[in-house]
Amino acid sequence: MSVLKKIEAKLEAMAPGDREIGQYIVGNPDQMLRLSTAALAAEIGRSQSSVVKFSQKLGYASYQELKLAVSEAKAQEWQVPAGVIHGSIEVGDSFQVILKKLIGSKLLSMQQTVAANSERVISRALEMLDGARRIHLVGVGASSLVARDFSYKLMKLGRNVLHDSDSHVQMANVSTLGPGDVLFALSYSGASIETLRIAELARKRGTTVIAVTGLHDNPLSRVADIRLYTIADEERARSSSITARDAQLTLTDLLFILLVQRQPDANDYVHNSEMAVSVLKADRSS
Amino acid sequence: MSVLKKIEAKLEAMAPGDREIGQYIVGNPDQMLRLSTAALAAEIGRSQSSVVKFSQKLGYASYQELKLAVSEAKAQEWQVPAGVIHGSIEVGDSFQVILKKLIGSKLLSMQQTVAANSERVISRALEMLDGARRIHLVGVGASSLVARDFSYKLMKLGRNVLHDSDSHVQMANVSTLGPGDVLFALSYSGASIETLRIAELARKRGTTVIAVTGLHDNPLSRVADIRLYTIADEERARSSSITARDAQLTLTDLLFILLVQRQPDANDYVHNSEMAVSVLKADRSS
DNA sequence: TTGGATTTGGAATAATTTATTCCTTGAAAT
DNA sequence: ATTTCAAGGAATAAATTATTCCAAATCCAA
Known part of the structure; x- marks a missing residue:
């Protein structure tokens, strides 16, 4: 302290x-x-x-x-600049002040998010992800983007991943899941109907559900086997969607890195997938 | 200093x-x-x-x-914890160390990114975005997700936005652009062929091109009218895609907030769009 | 070169700041 | 009422910091 x-x-x-x-x-x-x-x-x-x-x-x-x-x-x-926590970005703020407040809120949500999840829960989530036959990622709106980002990373590790930004397709995919699979559901509110329904269905089919929600009581995390939490500054609509997304990304980045840690050949996978993509790059000097 | x-x-x-x-x-x-x-x-x-x-x-x-x-x-x-800058995440690192390094690299790239773009260039970009008839966002791979995230935000402000994750569709859309429109192109390497070609085409059609690339000489930023830069820790493949994405998000978040600042009725738009979405939320206690 | 000017940097000392000791006061306990 | 003890200040000792002054080294210009 x-x-x-x-x-x-x-x-x-x-x-x-x-x-x-x-x-x-x-x-x-x-x-x-x-x-x-x-x-x-x-x-x-x-x-x-x-x-x-x-x-x-x-x-x-x-x-x-x-x-x-x-x-x-x-x-x-x-680190959590003075006046930032309790002050949202205001109309009169100067450029410099906005910069500080923006980075301050981002940092705060990242720090609080990692602090909100115990190492124990994280490693349970890791066990599940690591051992999963298939990983199904769901989320709508901004959470869908985080789900996709995470799916790209998991693919780089050679995992069997399922994700579609269309929630109907997501729903259709759930019916192919069963025990041994993992559903990774993201929703800051924990109340997005589509995501919730998908999680409920998956649960019924015996699939392990990992939920990433805000740290308030919410239906999605009640359904889940493993609950991960994200912290964002809720009060301020103007920045809340930003920090909620940052918090989710912080968590998925962390999980990705920890998966890399425990997968001995991870670097090969990552390297290979990056080589593959680099074919699509122009020569920088061209 | x-x-x-x-x-x-x-x-x-x-x-x-x-x-x-x-x-x-x-x-x-x-x-x-x-x-x-x-x-x-x-x-x-x-x-x-x-x-x-x-x-x-x-x-x-x-x-x-x-x-x-x-x-x-x-x-x-x-703030940029000792040993983080020069040390990537290693296999032997403990959970706590990984947390620190992860947040440290994220923070560093955010800070360096805002420092790398002068207020002048940012406000030129703002002028363009603010005055644009239509804003076309392009990017492939991870950059595509950032483009989509930014497009959601711009839509919340009632802007006329165009984005598709399929680069062929992106290309097709370019032919409808002209002077008065803005192409916002994201690519950390600045060398993604699809994005580059689209930017070149847009430029030819008289569309203002804003490029968001890494701070190295690259074809995309050479094509652009306005050059914005993102900083990520390039050396470390394992975290580079993470920090490159964070840097891009920091920049787009900043632009979004600054647009909100100069648009007097922005809060109404944001509020309305959030209300609209909340219809799709379940009651949290249900 | 050579001799003045300037800079470097240490010794001595002054000034200031910090730490300790000692003592008074007052409140609580017996 | 007496003892005990904590609180807190005055005085003073110890230390740290700042200044002055001076010798040696270095740099120039003639």
């Missing part, structure tokens, strides 16, 4: 003097970094020594160490 | 003593953060005052300021 969070958490239990110091640091980390113990003490009307003692009570060897920790904490915060 | 890069750049022009100090800091930023001027001086066998002077020559008011700058620089580095 970052120092700032740690201080914030302990604030309650602190003596009044220490609390004032803590509040100041949490509230003004930037200033604090450029203040000496005496200056900080003056800022809040306390003694210089109390600031030093504050640092030590938190377990740091020196005030400088505390500063380093604060600096680091602020850095981690950059 | 980060202090470390700045120091590295100036290293050449420095006096021997300063160079030694600079090298140490660049090489051991972590240690440096915990060293006093005297300790750092002792470390490399120089005088304490020379360290102070070094800080001042770099334009910092004090050694502490330099430390803050270094700490910040290191923080930015964290």
